[in-house]
Amino acid sequence: MQRLHARYPFLEAARESVASQTVDLATVVEQDQAVVDRAHERVVAALEAGDTGEPHRDTRTELLSYPVARVLVSLVNERILVRKYARAEAEDAFERFTSDFEETVELKSASNDGLSLETLLSEFDLENAVREVSDGYRIDVGTYLPLAADCWGDEWRLVNRALADGEVPIDERELHVLVQEAVRERVEDGLPFDVPDPIAQALTEEVEDIHEVLANLELTREIDTVVPDLFPPCMKALLDSIQKGEHLAHHSRFAITAFLTSIGMSTDEIVELYRVNSSFGEEMTRYQTDHIRGDSSPTEYSAPSCATMQSYGDCVNKDDLCERIAHPMAYYENRLDDEDEDDLEDWRKAAEGEGESESEA
Numbered sequence: 001m002q003r004l005h006a007r008y009p010f011l012e013a014a015r016e017s018v019a020s021q022t023v024d025l026a027t028v029v030e031q032d033q034a035v036v037d038r039a040h041e042r043v044v045a046a047l048e049a050g051d052t053g054e055p056h057r058d059t060r061t062e063l064l065s066y067p068v069a070r071v072l073v074s075l076v077n078e079r080i081l082v083r084k085y086a087r088a089e090a091e092d093a094f095e096r097f098t099s100d101f102e103e104t105v106e107l108k109s110a111s112n113d114g115l116s117l118e119t120l121l122s123e124f125d126l127e128n129a130v131r132e133v134s135d136g137y138r139i140d141v142g143t144y145l146p147l148a149a150d151c152w153g154d155e156w157r158l159v160n161r162a163l164a165d166g167e168v169p170i171d172e173r174e175l176h177v178l179v180q181e182a183v184r185e186r187v188e189d190g191l192p193f194d195v196p197d198p199i200a201q202a203l204t205e206e207v208e209d210i211h212e213v214l215a216n217l218e219l220t221r222e223i224d225t226v227v228p229d230l231f232p233p234c235m236k237a238l239l240d241s242i243q244k245g246e247h248l249a250h251h252s253r254f255a256i257t258a259f260l261t262s263i264g265m266s267t268d269e270i271v272e273l274y275r276v277n278s279s280f281g282e283e284m285t286r287y288q289t290d291h292i293r294g295d296s297s298p299t300e301y302s303a304p305s306c307a308t309m310q311s312y313g314d315c316v317n318k319d320d321l322c323e324r325i326a327h328p329m330a331y332y333e334n335r336l337d338d339e340d341e342d343d344l345e346d347w348r349k350a351a352e353g354e355g356e357s358e359s360e361a
């Protein structure tokens, strides 16, 4: 196992290296506590510090801790953890590859432990979409848009870029940020996944501990706080229609229900919300909501992306933030991230107050 793979465990070659060692994860989690401890540290550090902690000095332990950390994230199964974990892995990768690039420039060659920009671009199939020019780089707009979708700041908006011949000009640091986004997407891809029982049982303690860390940090509020004022315009419009008693097409009803489920609303809460609609059918709403959340079906459905919403005509009242995101959930997460913590606390209290007065009534 190469040290390079331990430093960049999301690389295809690192995955192959783990696979070629016929490493059985069930045996690792049962017999190699050092790997489990390091995996646990990766996840906890992602939550508490936004990085993945100190790398283990042993290459094998460090490399194997990555797939085990993904297992832990899957077992905890909280969307906010998936996000934080993927961000932390990507941020650490950014620190490492930018320092590798500097060394490559100074020494004119990448060491065995380091990565060159060319290698990293080709890892993410970006080599043909990015070209170097005298004042920086140009990147194909079709590649730029999804990578920049979650980058915060007006400078990433396409309207603020001198788009020419289907290419977007970017400087070196911006290219590195976009590569970091590609890393984040790869780490996030496929999470959470189903974990076989024997592996899950061996990790019970670590999973409980991570749940506790999450509860203490109150991070779940980031997406589990229901703040209709911060909903994306499309979802606000659908919610409005429901509350006015209008009939919604099936795809629209699916979109708003999947969105409300994804932000942590229970079936009862969604049923309550829809009750004002004169065409409301409680039984059907319960059935649909349970189906969407995966309680009565093998699949947990997520809210549709902006592209799907657009194709159904459900994307309405777009605002500035809509230009920078590709998914209504990303819109909502961005708005919550930006919201003042005190205001969110007020929202939570108001929601709790409403809940209490409803139960007293």
Ligand code: SF4
Residues within 6 Å of the ligand: 232, 233, 234, 235, 305, 306, 307, 309, 310, 314, 315, 316, 317, 318, 319, 322, 323, 326, 327, 328, 331
């Ligand atoms: S761009 Fe996306 S988030 Fe914005 S209104 Fe359209 S579908 Fe909703």
